[in-house]
Amino acid sequence: MATYLDFEEPLKELEDQIVKTKEIGVDTEVDMADKIGELEKKLKSKTKEIFSGLTPWQRVQLSRHPDRPYTMEYIEGVTDGEFQELHGDRNVKDDKAMVGGFGLLDGETVMFIGQQKGVNTKMRQFRNFGMPNPEGYRKALRLMKMAEKFNKPIVTFIDTPGAFPGLEAEERGQGEAIARNIYEMMRLKVPVICIIIGEGASGGALGIGVGDKVVMMENTWYSVISPESCSSILWRSWEYKEKAAEALKLTSTNMKKLGIVDDIIKEPSNGAHRDHTGAIKNVKKAIKSYLTELKDSKPEDRIEARIEAFSNRGVWK
């Protein structure tokens, strides 16, 4: 069953009405085409109305929508199933919150990596809610290094509420693992594209988030802290999450304006969570255009430009 957020309720009502009208049409054999057309038009304009006026907090809610496509679905989608998952960091274990492997993008090999959330309660636990341990980051780095060795571009999908803040994670150097990834990604000789497809929470996101192109899907967020945690620290209460979401300027539009991300990938008009095929199509198109743009530049020029781009992200006087 699809989940509807409170601000999406009017859409659900219209959708239900359409279904009902269709049923009546079938039952009574009366032509309801006009009525249905009218309702569909209404649904379209209502969708546009709701999605064009989203508040930052509503976008945060959408980024976490349980019906959104997750990393694996994007990978399977853009490769048309021609993907082989590769496991393990060759050291401690295989982190289920981070996935990766080679895939074929219209015949070209690409290394895909990303945080993976679970699709149901059991899987959410299995995937540790998309919160990787150090092994996850180290697996990601191992795969990126392999991609570099065989001269294959890298695409990362970012969707995490944060790196896991557990006891073992600390013991095994969560900080070092993320730091190492950031450092190494900055110097990878192959093109790197990072796409925020859901939640981009802080260091946990940045740990696979350094590339030649860093882009956000429309209804996602990316910042140094989640609005809830920010609220609890700065306002000393969880009640100010809406305000915090506003203040952090964490939406794709704001982040683009601040020059922190390079581009925004449009989602279908009713959001990626209602139209997976549409979302995957847009993502694939974007990846292909970035890869075409990047493939002819020299590795050393790309690295220099990458360092330069990140060096310019900051404001001081």
Add this chain to the structure above:
Amino acid sequence: MSWFKRSKEGITTSTKEKKETPEGLWEKCSNCKTIFAADDLAKNAYVCDRCNHHERIGSREYFEILFDEGKFKELDKDLTSGDPLKFEDTKKYTDRVKATQSKSGLTDAIRTAKGKLAGETLVIAAMDFAFIGGSMGSVMGEKIARAIDEAIKSKCPFMIISKSGGARMMEAGLSLMQMAKVSGKLGQLSEAKLPYVSFLTDPTTGGVTASFAMLGDLNIAEPDALIAFAGPRVVRETIGRDLPDGFQKSEFVLEHGFLDYIVERADLKKTLALSLKMFKN
């Protein structure tokens, strides 16, 4: 009848004749509460004689301890933060910065300087916890980046003294970017084959730990310093039970393989000079 009898009444010294103790003459160890003459504590590099507790100190004290005769040239002294997000929580970010500046006499949470250590040129970036918890914003990123450029230009080693709660929330996404920015610059330093010493002091957490503080050719720390990605409170809430003794302290981090060595403040200069000599000779 009482055994003793007061012959004089109460305190007779008049307020005018009272001798005031000047401020800052005495300091209390924040761990064992022993009271020291402030001068003695300073002479002892702000380490408690009795319990060896290393008091938190700032860039001023570290520069004094490390640079020969306390002489150095400060770099990019006047860099201060902008307010790109027009951030406001219970207070405006700009007001918070101004208030902290006038209270601490600092411009931001880090100072960078070039000087000599045991006769050899060295660039140091040292954080000040007194400035919004040593938080890392655009200014910190830019100052470290420029300090690294200076080290590359002078072909000298580079050192960061970390003492920070992590990224500065009021610069949100931009402060996150500083982790990547500094890491990129460290790559250039590495390319120039110049040593980078990361010195972790109490506390080093969050985004600082998850970037340049863990990337030293040498990662070294003061004793008993909190070194963490997620702070102990968050970890405790996550796992729902008490944390083992010494969790996330320097000694723990050393045992788990993320530090090269721990050094007492009194030996810091000597030890560091030797390490740098090893890289050079």
